[in-house]
Amino acid sequence: MTIGSLLRQYRQEAGKTQRAWIGDIVSPSFYSKIEKNTTRISAQDLIEILRFNHIDLASFFSKLDYRSKSEDELKKNVISKSIDAYYKFDIDQLSAIKDAIAKSAVHNKEDLILKLNTLIYTANSSPEKLSLKEKQQLKNKFYNEDNLDQESLKNFCNYMYFFDFTSNLTITKKIFKKFSRSNDEKIQFLVLGILINMIGISIKHQSYENATQMIKMSKKVPTKPSTCFSKMVLFLLENLISYHYEPLQVYLDNCEMQVKQLSLIGMEKFSQHCQKLIDENTN
Structure with a gap:
């Protein structure tokens, strides 16, 4: 059963009209096409509709025909x-x-x-x-240093927290060397994501010299609308590193300002995570 047909089944069982079913999440004309399977629904809109109608996410997915x-x-x-x-x-x-x-x-x-x-x-x-088995599966899957591409960058960015510090640092430097001059915005976004992760890992290992090096590398990636969020996070990390070397209030103020900005743009949980990082490394 497809997403559209399953949504229709749930709606009919609830005895609701399409308009009552979707509230203000999407337009009725757009939703009608979803139920007819003539257009796709975004992940965000789907989950909002399910939550709006108090539908258990796991139950919904278990009824989809993945074949x-x-x-x-x-x-x-x-x-x-x-x-x-x-x-x-x-x-x-x-x-x-x-x-x-x-x-x-x-x-x-x-x-x-x-x-x-x-x-x-x-x-x-x-x-x-x-598990060790899962870590080995990741190593076999995410990275082939002779054939780095966008997919391997994405996988490395997602999985690098599961590998040792030295391997992460070596791979990050190789990736930056190969892709630092790329004009592909998707590649730039992934490279910045990897650098952000590596900075966080370096701070955790008290390797501020490497964290500073990653900050310098990140400044070579241009600021664009697609990289703006990453640059906000990097600004926070840069000030946190500066505070480590010279504990001035201005650096803490900059960190707090950026946490507030992240919260204001809807990244509340992420901003809380950043605040925790600041607290752990300034107290």
């Missing part, structure tokens, strides 16, 4: 929902998605479950819980 011709679309929706939950540090939602996938008939679901485990353990600050 249908739209399997690729469904997998993309799962990944998109997972990333959204990750940035909100919503462990319960990530676990619900994982359970739904485990109960589904989706092909090669082990790969999706592996990705969800990495997101759950990272969001829960417990990367050590990933």
